[in-house]
Amino acid sequence: MAENEQLYDILIPPGVPQKLIVDISKKFDVKVVERMEKLKFANMExxxxxxxxxxxxLDVVRNVEKYMLEQLKVFIDK
Incomplete structure (x- = not known):
């Protein structure tokens, strides 16, 4: 990735299997990063x-999102 290229994040929902995170990071040109996010839940507002x-x-992150959701559905349906 170029130094000045615009990069985008797709949050990994809590509970995503570690195996899927590793799989995606190897399969796609993305980095796993940490981000601080404000929570919007009733008792944690x-x-x-x-x-x-x-x-x-952007195009890679969109593909990652689609793939991650497909794989999570397969995981949940097991």
């Missing part, structure tokens, strides 16, 4: 939590 995200080019 305003709290911040460190979450993982995939970072890469």
């Amino acid at each position: 305003g709290d911040e939590r460190e979450l993982l995200a995939f970072r890469g080019k």
Whole structure:
């Protein structure tokens, strides 16, 4: 990836299997990064939590999102 190229993040929902995170990071041109995000849940409103995200080019991140959701559906349906 070029130094000045715009990069995008797709948050990894808590509970995603570690095996899937590793698979995606090897299969796609993305990096796994940590991001602080404010929570918007009833009893945690305003709290911040460190979450993982995939970072890469927009088209790649869109493909990662689609793949991740497909794989999570397969995992849940087992």
